[in-house]
Amino acid sequence: MQGGKTTGESMKEKASNVGASAKAGMEKTKATVQEKAERMTSRDPLKKELATEKKEAKVDQAELDKQAAREHNAVASEHNSAVKQGPTYSTTGVHGHPKGFHHGTGGTYS
Template sequence: MQAGKNAMASVKETAANIGASAKSGMEKTKATMQEKMEKMTAHSELEKEEAERKKQERIREAETEKLEAKQQNAMAREQVRAGHGHSDDHRRSSAAEHVEPAVISSRPIDLETGTGRPSC
């Protein structure tokens, strides 16, 4: 019975770590896209440098959150192995439960690319 709990705890930890990594990747991508938008609308070199600095800070935060989630996931697994937790515990430390979709704007193809295709 304990072996089953240990295996389930490991599976849950792995799934939660995958979720944390996915969220971190999305946050990093979002930071990069926001930086690109800020650089395109920047009026000075100082504004461009500030956009780069904010991107780097967002990336560091995303990486820190991922590492913290992985530590929490490992602690939860160890609690189950030590018999202090439950394999069917409904608490989840996975960051994937709080994922927000990235917001990307789009424009009709013919306006930006010069394809000459009429918009519908």
């Protein structure tokens, strides 16, 4: 069997990626709302600038977290596909005879 993702693994990865994107979107929105609140309540231009910088840092971090989650999901999906395929075994026993071949002595090769 080829080393590709199954449909189920692909769907799980996509669902996890959607969740990561949604979480990142929520974090970005929270950062924006918090920035606006801080800018509205402050008269100090320095504090307003600091609020904007905090927002940008949080937005950047949310994006980095989303990308890390996507990479993790891809690796986990590949790993799960490989594990599900399992190892391959030989179908021949001793002397190239198929396993379970009965020899004249009544014994079987395993």
